[in-house]
Amino acid sequence: MERIDFDSLAARIEGPVLLPGQEGFDEERTGFNLAVRHRPEVIVGALRAGDVAAAVLFAAAHDLPAAVQSTGHGFSVTAEGGLLVTTRRMDGVRVDPETRSAYVAAGARFEQVIPEAARHGLAPLNGSAPHVGVVSYTLGGGLALLGRSHGWAADQVLAMDVVTADGRLRHVTPDSEPELYWALLGGRDNFGIVTGMEFGLVPVARLYGGGLFFDLEQAPGILEAYRQWTATVPEEMNSSVALIPFPDDPQVPAPMRGRHVCHVRVAFTGSAEVGERVVEPLRQAGPRLLESLRDMPYEQSADIHDDPPVPMPWAADDAFLADLDGDTVRTILKHTGPGAELPAIVELRHLGGALARRPAHPNAVGHRDARFMLAVLTPLTGDSPAGAQAFLERVFKDLEPWTSGRFLNFMGHGDTADQERTRTAYTTDDHKRLTALKAEYDPRNTFRLNYNIPPHTTSAVNCSETS
Template sequence: MKHADIQPLASLVEGPVLLPGDDGYDDERSGANLAVRHEPDLIVGAARAEDVQAAVRFAAERGLPVAVQGTGHGFAAAARGGLLVTTRRMTGVEVDPERRRVTVGAGVRFEQVIPAAAAHGLAPLNGSAPHVGVVSYVLGGGVGLLVRTHGYAADRVRSLDLVTADGELRTVTPAGEPDLYWAVVGGRDNFGIVTRLEMDLVEVARVYGGGFFYDAEAAPGLLGAYVRWADSTPREMNSSVALIPMPDDPEVPEPMRGRHVYHVRIAYTGDPEEGARLVAPLREAGPVLMEMLRDMPYTESGSIHDEPPVPVPFQRETALLREVGDDVVSTLLEHAGPQAPVPCVIELRHLGGALAEAPRHPNSVVHTDAPYLLSVVTLLFGITADDTRPVYDKLFEALAPVTTGASLNFLGHGANAGAERVRAAYDPADLRRLSELKAVHDPRNLFRHNYNIVPADGGPAAAK
């Protein structure tokens, strides 16, 4: 493709239109995971909904597959060829305090929404990292910081504007287009590109939050103790635990430097005194290296997990677990603990609570009964994804008897974006319905560089 070929499109678009080799092409295609990048024939940096429409029409006329990227945290299948639409320039945020709602553009991050909502004593159901984009996170389910108290973020979607495969801009609501709403809220970018999303906020102004750090060697039973503790807590208590190999780096606090460290994270929405009482047993689970717990405004809740906002190369695999007993704990530590041949971060997020409640408006997000979400992550510094493969394969094979599916928010990329992993994110009946709706709204599978749902009556496969 040459610049003369894209001039008609560039004349319609406010944002940049880029070909490989153009200044800005590499930055535009990069996301949060440096281990993988899109390699499109063409990029459209959309600044408005009309830009997205023009890009989709251009691609459809030429039979080009379409990918979309906001912040790049929800990376799935890398686009090899085709057209990539980036939405990071679409950053409008409007809070309606009377109706307790927020409307966001397609490129908005939660770090923009949180302070805007906090001015009215409200909060979005964001994840643990506020620099993640809103749209992809919410439409993938939204396993948030307050998931036990308030459920999936997806359950709060009120309406969205969607550019479908024909290039039309449609406003989708539960009442106006219930089937398409059901499909998009859970099916993400399989049915079009969202340019605007409206969702409910919750009345949360502060949390009792922070965490405990333990030396894993000095607290060998910490993982099991955490699970037993978490299983006894009320829905106002949101928590997770991670086993982290800390680097021997001067920027790491001295008590944790060069050690495997357990980090228990807390976000309690109730009274801070009651929160302090509830977490007291954790102090007896092992010697505490550091304790960082306090009553904090919700605007500071990103400090609880304190996830770095800088892009890094990493490999991640996840599973939803139907139970976490002593045998599961032993399996995790055996395959991915301190003695693993590659360094692994093991994280367990406690679910349940409000997830048991049916959403006000049905959507295609499932697996609401799993009590824990497991993530295993390896930073690829001097390590390749192939190096992690034997470790991850053995771990997840051993965990298969207690695995009950996967979360779309955490599937990962490459092989983890393939058909088998996509099936794990849905109920079989729901996946059939999604496939049938895909055949209605995108029969040529234009939107296939993603966690792809193939049209029921055929169409190009995701890898093509």
Template structure:
């Protein structure tokens, strides 16, 4: 799109940060996110350094009639920005912890490892996800399901204040008392209502875990899954766990014993005493012959070692469904499509145990739409890979998907599947009130109610 030189000059004059167009040398360096499944090609990139920069970028886009995309780390890319304005927030990465109120404040581009490190000296922990490299804001707005979930709920449940730039360029402080409908919608509706430039949320009194992983040979996947299924129905809320079926490539980033082989990986996060954790985990240890066993007492700062998510960018589809139950028939069906001897090519097929605090309403209601699920079933797949596993498991599904476990252009239209009809309708009404022209549509979009 041709943009008048005077308009560009006006944008540059308002910014502390930089502006890049396709003709600029820094344009290509600013584009890539962590997930390379999609590539942005905007008309303009604004490398924001402050809320005022974000406000200027949004006002510029609105005057030009351009859609707006936002990128901090780029883990959850849906619709690539092919044209429009991309607001890059990665330079806005300040983090502050208040140990007295047990709260944290982050700017738009902060990552979880920063919050974990800042909270740990005070015996506190955030409700981060499995990878410490994920951006705090996008993860939290999408719900936020992590290793402390069964005990403390979704990250969105503990947000207390949001600084938001809306489609009119205004900067709002959004709380349960100020803009309550918007506060409800932002916590679960993700990036549909503006650009979050600051976030305040509660921290948990967690200093250490009994956690880690048990890796088993792929031929033992059936006994591992069946044992874990029965076991997960008996454990306390202090135990959050999952099982992944892994088919990882033979590359240096992958531990040598997992390269190019099929394996089952049980992930354990327990906040109780180590002796109790060891007792609880014993049936899993004894269900097969582990290739590796890293489950032990650990500081919370090592939480990323549990899932061992990739640390370097790569392209992948991420898809999921919510399961209402996981009985023996469901496990057998999963093994047929993803177990030993199957034709499954997914890099990872993971079942996460939900329930506990994840099933209870938030103290301050929000739009997180998957509390009825007993488990999530998600897949990570190489570019071009079709969805085979999830389709075979729909019989046990709730009909919902979890917003944060969706990435790739084929998931861009999936927002409607993440919410009950009445929740989606309310989200669309809030969207109409704050973004009637749907400027924020380069995402898992919720269209404004006409």
């Protein structure tokens, strides 16, 4: 392509337009998962919705695939060529305490929304890590820290501003464009680039939360106790279990240093007194290495999971589970316990409650009837990505008898992000409906550098295809 084409694009963009080799290009294309780096022909660092619209029109005119990146937590496939829109400069946040709602621009993170909402005794339905981008997280469904109590983050969305493949900026609500609204929430970036989002906040100012830490040798008993416990807890109780191999590092608390640990995470929206009583059966499951449960302001809720905010390389995959039994636990521990082929961080999140209910305004988030969600993450510290992907393949192949589809926000990248795996995030009928809407809103599959849903009227375009 002639350089003049990119000059003409830059003339219509307020933000930076970067080409390979230019200063800032490598920083702009790098996200939170360092195992994946886009290699586009051009990057548009959007400052406003008009920049996004101009970039999409340019991509369509030159038959380029278009990708979007906010924080880069949810990488799917590498953009080999094409046009990349980055939205991190679009980070405005407004909170309206009267309507209990917030409006965020495309690049805003939850760590910006949480303190603003907390001033009014409100909270967003963020996940465990506040440094994640609001829009991309929510478009994937948004498995919230308080999900059992208040549902999926996608269920709270009131309106979206989105640029579709025709370059048109649309204001999408459940009433104005119900089909596009339905598809965007769960379909991620297959139907356009969302430049802003309005969503409801929940009246939560504090939690009883934190963790119980056990040695992994106790994991079979702890996980059985956890399974039984989750069948009895109220919707105010939100929890998960993580199996974590901690390094022998001075920054790790001494009781966990160099140990493989079973970490039970708790976020209870009721009183601390009731929370103490509800958690007591887990305390009785075995001797604890450490306990961090306390009454806390919601602004400190990131302490519960303590997800690292530092970018790193990893490979991952996930699956929903209909239940958690002894065979499932033994299979998980066989692959990821002490002596595992590769170090792996495993998390089991308890679902149900409000997550299982239909929202007031329907969306494409699937598998609401699942009882648990299992995610496995393998840090890449010198191990080849291919070896990690093969390891994850073996883990989830052995778990197939108990799994029932995937969750987009926790899926991996590369081969783990192909169209067939993406299909498993939806019911057959919902995926068919999504492909029909894709044909309506993006018939050329311009937005295909993602967990791709191809238009049903054309043959699927390979996820890695470029111009």
